Amino acid sequence: MPSTFFGLDIGTSGLHTYQAALNTTAHNITNAKTEGYSRQQVNRQAKDPISIPQRYGMVGTGVIANKISQIRDEYYDLKYRSASTINGEYEARTYYLKNIQNFLNEIKEGGFNTNFKNLFNGMSEVEKNPTSKSARAQMVNQAYALTEFFNNLSENLKNTQNEINFNIKNTVDTINSYADQIATLTKQINMIEVSGGFANDLRDQRNLIVDKLSKLANVTVKEERVGAGLSGVTHYTVKINGGYLVNNYEAIKIEAVPRNYINNINDEEGLYDLKWSDGQSFNTNSSQLGGKLGALFQMRDGNNMGSLRCNVKEASEGDTELTLEDTNINSIENMNFPPKGRITVGSEEYEYTGFEVKAEKDPDTGKTKFKYIFKLKEDKPIQKDISEDDEVVAKIGEQVDFKGIPYYLDQLNNYVRKFSKEFNEIHKQGEDLNGNKGTDFFNGVDKVTGKNYKFKTLGAEDEDGNEITEFSSEDETYYKLTAHNYSVTRTFREDPNLIAAASTIAEGVENVDIMKKLENLQKDRAMFDRGKPEEFYQALTSDIGVDTKTAETFSTNQDKIVKSINNQRLSVSGVDTDEEAMDLVKFKNCYNLSAKVISVMNEIYNKLINEMAI
Secondary structure, three states, rough: OOOOOHHHHHHHHHHHHHHHHHHHHHHHHHOOOOOOOOOOOEEEOOOOOOOOOOOEEEEOEEEEEEEEEEEEHHHHHHHHHHHHHHHHHHHHHHHHHHHHHHHHHHOOOHHHHHHHHHHHHHHHHHHHHOOOOOHHHHHHHHHHHHHHHHHHHHHHHHHHHHHHHHHHHHHHHHHHHHHHHHHHHHHHHHHHHHHOOOOOHHHHHHHHHHHHHHOOOEEEEEEEEEOOOOOOEEEEEEOOOOOEEEOOEEEOOEEEEEOOOOOOOOOOOEEEEEEEOOOOOOOOOOOOOOHHHHHHHHHHHOOOOOOEEOOOEEEEOOOOOOEOOOOOOHHHHHOOOOOOOOOOOOOOOEEEEEEEEEEEOOOOOOOEEEEEEEEEEEOOOOOOOOHHHHOOOOEEEOOOOEHHHHHHHHHHHHHHHHHHHHHHHHOOEEEEEEOOOOOEEEEEEOOOOOEEEOOOOOOOOOOOEEEEEEEEEEOOOOOOOOOOOOEEHHHHHOOOOHHOOOHHHHHOOOOOOHHHHHHHHHOOOOOOOOHHHHHHHHHHHHHHHHHHHHHHHHHHHHHHHHHHHHHHHHHOOOHHHHHHHHHHHHHHHHHHHHHHHHHHHHHHHHHHHHOOOO
């Protein structure tokens, strides 16, 4: 049976409830422009009725605010984060691909075409006047300009690789910082909600951090209720690349560890590998990684599947030499692995201190195939017997299906090695103005000694007249020539008369048959798979142009998709100030009416108590 003053309780319930509704509406309005904020609303319901001994049986007891809830749709969160991951990946790709495109740009003065044509123009001048020292000096200078172009291009690409590597460390630090914040917020949320509260604003902060994290890498978020008795406690996890970044209150850090080895002859030293702080491995080339971090590794390590691979035919436990045949790299021009480093055989990793190469011609196809013999460190020989049936793969580095810095450096190396070899082999057939046999015109500079190489060439004859069919990592072969150390043999700048323009000066110094052969290299379509030397480089610039345009288009489109999804999400969780203004009026009226109820009840009770008393 309700008391005589029951009407006051009903009016008071309305005051409390609509006061909460007005406060929540004010909270929404003041956070209308707060990033990550989700609109909140007071969930209202009628209080439990009570039974009275009257024919109508039950009577209402007023209203109650039982929860202040977020208006948020998890489906849109999932869509937004997935789209944001792709957007972050293409943004990073576009930025660095544009850098590479600028380095390879043919429009700017002093580009490849300019320097390449200048070299052959200089050769034409020597052909016209083979005894002119100035014409010869000009040809040497133009050759130097061409090699310096490749030096600068290689230096720019290597600097970009270092910049990307530094960006990887920064991105990892940001991810770790986000992980700490998520773990801390999760603990605070559970502390509030375990007693029945609702930590809506803290949840908004956590969701905003996860949104930002999704641009850096692909994230998987899961929240589960824990126990029936503690309905307010949840277990919250965030996974990246298959591993836990946040496991409820624990943030598992990602560690960036500098390598003490290189996977590619072009790689800079100290590139970062990643691992989890709990000791688990972190696959940087996983397709699940995504986001900005995934794109950075693609740009830094992308070799277009060009790293060394081979099935091991046979190896015995205890061997300190590993022999590989039928590999995917069968020319000096394409050899891109370092002279010493790490080789993975199956699941085991070994260090090699050098290698030997034996070139063999396939009797059926006539193509040259390489047999590699890697010399392993004696403190870790082959761990177990391997047969061809085991199908064990040996590899150096990872095959990354993307055209990143290593790919373009490999292509430049391929160019300078092939072109220099063809040029030098013709030049060595002639005689200089002093009647001496021609020497290597294009060369490399040994970074240790500062001297030029004396190339040992496969297929040429050694001092005993035997064909050279093998070499080692220690030998001075075209393998050691890269775009980074590319140069003209120093003696030619000191004495341009060493240029061999004629096969023999016995027929007269005006003989220029060798120079004509050298000039024909400009039109040699058999030198490269992509055609003439100029066409090879043009194809390279075309590659980067297509890749950059594709990335830029995807980035633009994905940015629009992200904004579209975010607009859909905001239509659900965003604050509409017009709607909130109407709610203010609506809740104010409800509050006033509740106050009016109390006022009316006060008049009734005044009549009952004061005016009807005896």
